[in-house]
């Protein structure tokens with residue numbers, strides 16, 4: 001029983017990145033994934049698109065589904081406006097433990113809440129637990145078969161408002177066909193595809209941005 005990949009990723013952050021410097025944390029993870037071990041972070045190329053959407057929305061309230069090691073959590077949190085807050089849902093306690101340390105190394109722990117458990121269990125309780133009225137921004141990057149049921153649940157729970165921006169990773173690879181069909185056909189969403197590549201590879205992938213119209 002040695003270390004896990006998330007633990008080795010965290011060690012690379014602690015050895016290479018400067019405490020409190022979120023850019024160096026992002027760079028350390030990208031370096032680790034390019035030169036040591038591939039990992040399923042959104043990565044630098046799709047991360048640049050994520051950055052531009054987050055900057056455009058400038059969310060006061062943001063939700064991430066699927067924390068993993070906290071790479072996209074750091075990318076989002078470093079761009080939040082004053083008073084902005086990010087809730088990120090993580091099912092695996094070992095991943096959550098690593099993510100909390102990565103987020104703390106970046107100095108962003110005050111803007112982020114890592115919540116452990118299944119998205120389907122937590123979404124109906126976010127309002128009462130965290131005093132959330134609705135989300136300005138949602139990043140989907142967890143199990144691909146949960147994208148569609150979870151946005152339907154967010155709709156039902158009234159956690160989306162006119163103009164809420166959803167951004168979904170991996171709509172090509174591994175792919176989220178049912179989600180993609182839904183947001184592109186539904187009258188309740190205005191969708192746009194940002195073509196890119198699977199993190200750290202030349203394979204095709206992309207992000208789907210969908211604005212909720214209410």
Ligand SMILES: O=C(NC/C=C/[C@H]1O[C@@H](n2ccc(=O)cc2)[C@H](O)[C@@H]1O)c1cc([N+](=O)[O-])cc(O)c1O
Pocket residue numbers: 040041042065066067068069089090091092095117118119120141142143144146169170173174198199
């Ligand atoms: O499978 C992928 N992602 C699944 C991510 C799942 C993450 O979401 C959490 N979660 C949190 C809450 C839940 O309710 C359920 C799971 C899991 O504990 C895990 O941390 C994936 C795969 C590739 N790939 O190239 O193969 C590339 C990618 O960018 C990917 O995102």
Ligand SMILES: [Mg+2]
Pocket residue numbers: 040041042141169170
């Ligand atoms: Mg992904």
